[in-house]
Amino acid sequence: MSFTAKQKETIQKIAIAAHNQPLLSSGLWFHHDLRDNFYYASYLLAAAVDNSEQLPFEREAAKRTAESVLLEVLALQDQDVESDTYGHWPLRLEDVPKDSKPNTLPVELMGSLMAFFARRYRTFFNEQLIQAFDTALIHIYRSGFYHHKNVFGHHDAKYTAAKLIFGQMFADADLLEDGRSNLQLTLAHIRKYGMSEYNSLPWFWHWVQAFTCAWYEIEDAAIKQELADMLDFLWNERAAFYLKGAFVGAHCRGQKHDIPLDSNVLHDYVQFGDFELPEQMPRTEYAGFLFYEAPETARRTALNRSEPTEVKKAITKLTDEGASMLHSYAYITSDFAAGGMWERFSEFDNEQHRWDISLPLGLQNSVNQLYFFHPAEANAVEDLRHQTEFTEVLYYKNTIMALYPIPSDKDNTIIGLLPCMDWLQEPGMLVGQTEDVFLAVYVMQPYDLEHRSDRSIVTSKGSENGVIVEVISHNDALNNGISSYEAFVEQAKNNRPAWSAEERLSVKYVSHDKSVLELNVDGEGSSEKLINGLSVDFSEYRT
DSSP: OOHHHHHHHHHHHHHHHHHHSOOOTTSOSOSSOHHHHHHHHHHHHHHHTOTTSOOSSOHHHHHHHHHHHHHHHHHTSOOOTTSTTTTOEESSOOSSGGGSOEESHHHHHHHHHHHHHHHHHGGGSOHHHHHHHHHHHHHHHHHTTTOOOOOSSHHHHHHHHHHHHHHHHTTOHHHHHHHHHHHHHHHHHHHHHOOSSTTOTTHHHHHHHHHHHHHHHOOOHHHHHHHHHHHHHHHHHHHHTEETTEEOSOBSOOOTTTSSSOOOOHHHHHHTOOSOOOSOOSOOTTTTTOOOOOOHHHHHHHHOOSSOEEEEEEEEEEETTEEEEEEEEEEEOSSOEEEEESSOOOOGGGOOBOEEEEOOTTSSSSOOEEEEEOBSSTTTTTOTTOBOSOOEEEEETTEEEEEEEOOTTSOOEEEEEEOSSOOEEETTEEEEEOSSEEEEEEESSOEEEEEOSSOEEEEEEOSEEEEEEEEEEHHHHHHTTOOSHHHHHHHHHHTOOEEEOSSSEEEEEEOTTOOEEEEEEOTTSOEEEEETTEEOOOTTOBO
């Protein structure tokens, strides 16, 4: 299927969802987030005016609905030039939307998209909507919301794109040049230091969306090429951690709809398309409209997983306290991926997702990630994202080892998240299989297993605890003399790790390729990580 066909499919699916969504008395579909109204209305209007596609609803009526919702959205902009929130929109809406307080986020994300959408579909707008968009865009430009110090994050990506788009739109040469300077500095920064917002969802897509929108809008050939260079970097970065819709490895941030199930997948679907478009699309945004073809190197990396690949990234985190070097590891095959971040770092809202095993999307009706963690919050079973610092890890290809030296004054329960499958329970061990892989999970302390509709939850108590996960494809198992699931279970039983908490918390394990893995943590928090007797070598890690 072509990129255009996948975009049309995306537009139509979201348009149908919008058409089927009943309007509230306010004239909007949602009050939980203003932006969803803008996105749904954009898709509904786009589908209604595309005569090349069959629709299960009447076009003109759908177009009128989309226009009315867009008018309601635009009317909520603060257009008082004396206001501290001039040019902004509310984010979360009250029952009476006009009583909602403006927020800095909507214009940051929607402002450039509004400029794009108004230019692309202007000829289909009624006169009232043309005037409303023109007025809103003038106020966005005059508000100067994009004037911030560039610290090379996702906010700055959107500010930079806005400077370029509105600088060109209003013939503001200084603003355009400011945007170009920010673009050049940002690309140089991430090339040198790596993506400090590593594998962050939804932040990564904010980068892609902002610069793709600017790439569509900018007419200056030199700036357009610089935007292409930025997008090439971003898509190569995405491809490095891509597996059939999954965003593998560590994340510096994730939303509930990204962990433990990769759901923010529309840009991936349009770009790579090697998985089915899911029914649930929690982040519609503008993947149906904005597309920049990834470089061939990125597409080859993402779509050719015939040979296992180790991805080793060095990332510099620059803070007020100084620079910290992080090391990200992922082992990616055609059937699974394993990996995470070697170092704990206190990320935004304590959302560092330290490690997991990722399976391709759509292979089963469940979550696609497997991981354990020591929770930082009491509601961890419902929000599986917030971890404490009491974890030490070792990553080696298809094996992940984690120790949890939990202080005596802390709750000592660790939580594990498993995809749905028939898990064989043995003392200190769980074994499962999918159509493509076998999985062995070892837990140092006794555990309980709870099955839910789309996942299984493991809980295990003990101030000194640990977990080892090893995953192997059926083909690799066969090549190693393991001819069946029953044979894998027997090998897993015979290959239990050696746990110890006598002098220090430690574990020793022999992986399926006979490598000896050792992880030790002493009472002072110092750790030792050995692979075949040698310390982990970070010299091969690059930005």
